[in-house]
Amino acid sequence: MPEEKRKVDMDKIVSLCKRRGFIFPSSEIYGGLNSCWDYGPLGVELKRNVRDAWWRAVVQERDDVVGIDASIMMHPQAWVASGHVEGFSDPLVECKNCHLRWRADQLSGEKCPDCDGELTEPKMFNLMFKTFMGPVEDNANVVYLRPETAQGIFVNFENVRSTMRKKLPFGIAQIGKSFRNEITTGNFIFRTREFEQMEIEYFVKPDTDDEWFNYWVKERFNWYLKLGIKKENLRLRRHGKEELAHYAKDCYDIEYLFPMGWSELEGVANRGDFDLAQHAKHSGKGLDYFDEETNERYVPYVIEPSAGVDRSVLAFLVDSYDEDIAEGETRVVLRLHPALAPIKVAVLPLSRNEKLVPMAREVYTEVHRHFMTQYDDAQSIGRRYRRQDEAGTPFCVTIDFQSLEDKQVTIRERDGMAQIRLPLRDLVSTLQAKLSGEAFTTQPTWSAKAVGTRED
């Protein structure tokens, strides 16, 4: 059990998130809403940084991927075509005695786990949230909240291809909320009914799909490593043939060692031509592609790397959580990659002294122009360092009485707690170098050899 060796457990993460303003229970003053969570001031910055790092890596730094942002409510026929109306359901049983409901596939016995009552026969329960658009609540006006962002990409395939004049291979990426009316939720922000996805649909020529599938598995695995996830906490799990959806040719889960065990962080699937072919059939619109090089017309295959924003946030929090000893006491520290840290620099006068504060405010104003910076002069300097350690702030800048004389300040590093003293005029450039520097990117990325193609 590798978990036993780790200093982190879910309770510590939930407690830190509440205490430092990362994540609060939703509507907490009303007793909360089952499995809904709100991102607080530090959490929203962390989540923005995760989203931005993904968008930069998969859209902005690439020639072959463009983004879209489709609406959450889509034409109901899209969910017929995708198979969600028919097949996106769990088997549900109800206790005839206490009327609690359970997922039949998660029960071990035949009696109610709560009251030992008799259970009904399983009924299929569709996981899509439905509502009515317009004032009439009848079947003609049912719309669903999307259970995945992927279909918003498929229905826009031809619009994107033609307006952006894209040739295969190319991808379309999207970040957005999805909703699944899960019967069983839990593990903090790991499985919630409202969640955020980051999905890419990468369209390729059919006989190049294995190659691109392997490419994306590696690319996405390395993304987590580059942002600081420890290699020993990340693994690939290939789906067995019996586990694959009927249309999928191959699938890997990128799994992270969460406190509750290895669980899916991202799935990378080779979905063949299933999605575009289904939408072509149901919409009556041709979604095939004319290949000018070979003079062929075909339906592209698609490789889908599908990641969860909230799960990624949780993985980054869990992975960066550490405890060590500072000044004889246990210190909690989030060793977040600086690209993800909500606050990059904290400016702290040694005390709330009338001479120190004006100089510290000046330093703050200057540093704040360049980085997300926090000013803090409340309580002892030791307590303020602890607060910034828990927030994952990579650098604190301290202004002391000597600073008034020699115009030098101290940079205190989060990870090793080393302190260096330097002239104020070098502060911004030094921070710039440290924040973008090599120190945070020395971890070797995952090598190409670890993934083969499916031989059978």
Add this chain to the structure above:
Amino acid sequence: MPEEKRKVDMDKIVSLCKRRGFIFPSSEIYGGLNSCWDYGPLGVELKRNVRDAWWRAVVQERDDVVGIDASIMMHPQAWVASGHVEGFSDPLVECKNCHLRWRADQLSGEKCPDCDGELTEPKMFNLMFKTFMGPVEDNANVVYLRPETAQGIFVNFENVRSTMRKKLPFGIAQIGKSFRNEITTGNFIFRTREFEQMEIEYFVKPDTDDEWFNYWVKERFNWYLKLGIKKENLRLRRHGKEELAHYAKDCYDIEYLFPMGWSELEGVANRGDFDLAQHAKHSGKGLDYFDEETNERYVPYVIEPSAGVDRSVLAFLVDSYDEDIAEGETRVVLRLHPALAPIKVAVLPLSRNEKLVPMAREVYTEVHRHFMTQYDDAQSIGRRYRRQDEAGTPFCVTIDFQSLEDKQVTIRERDGMAQIRLPLRDLVSTLQAKLSGEAFTTQPTWSAKAVGTRED
């Protein structure tokens, strides 16, 4: 009618948006979904830039505002407290003959506008979308899709204040989707059932509310000017007393001259202590504030600047749309502020020549490291300039045969179509200066004098 003088109308905007990949009708292959729109590759970058400019201005560059990201589904009691369950409705009538439904307050006669049939008595129709959380579809499990992001801020007031140790005045900002089941929608992305808001709730000591109200009206008005909205297309409209909600002390709409006329872009309201007092009453949790300076305990007043992301995008598109003459033909150009432009630089070899392309790809690789850049070598150089003009790209970099000899390239400016030739080694620094330079920010911001406080 100032509209008559403008070169833009809604049809031109809708058509440009479709043609260039800014905005598509949602689920278009299925015939679309009423009033739902999808942002395409250029639209998603524009929308991201609008959101980011707002977030930087109101959160990251300020000491006194922090962000949150609350869930779309909230505890249903929050909507009882806010007044939405009781009062967020429109009067609806149905034609007894053809069964079409209408908003009673928008009809001029007493007969159906479609078939002249008799209408029913008006019934109040609640605009919140509702759905069921969990497998049982009964009243106990109703949840609403939030009709505004504001309430997610109010219910988190105490969590944010205490974890961030904030003192008044301070604000909480949020960007996110909201949903209103409007009976009447329209004007492209101006009024849709699914839309995105950018809201600030700024909490102040009660007797300082007028001052802060005026501050925020100015601050928000100037934000649009700084990002290039023409002063003559922006105005303030103060709500008359009869128009104010019963709890509101004062309210200004920031209106933009859209193609359909002056319409609300953002509202700035002084909401007094209504929201926090309501949530305190309904939740039983104290949401008052202890003022350490005066030793008083009171419920803060709140100033609410509430903007629409989609409306802002539409205003920036409309305002930047222009037509002039280039090479004897009408040229369509989006004069977007460079901070908002989806693509900052396009790199264009004069032709798809085997010697030009490698050099152009090298230039692209270098420039792309610094800015969102597009490479394009398809069709004539003139047509490629036109495409970039329509996309709002501020600068094109052209590589010609002379470039192979003298290592110089041409920067072509979108707005005046001026061309300057410069050594390749100066390209990035020149673009950097031009993109962040004064050229785009010479418009005087709106002066403090234009808004007074309410005298009566």
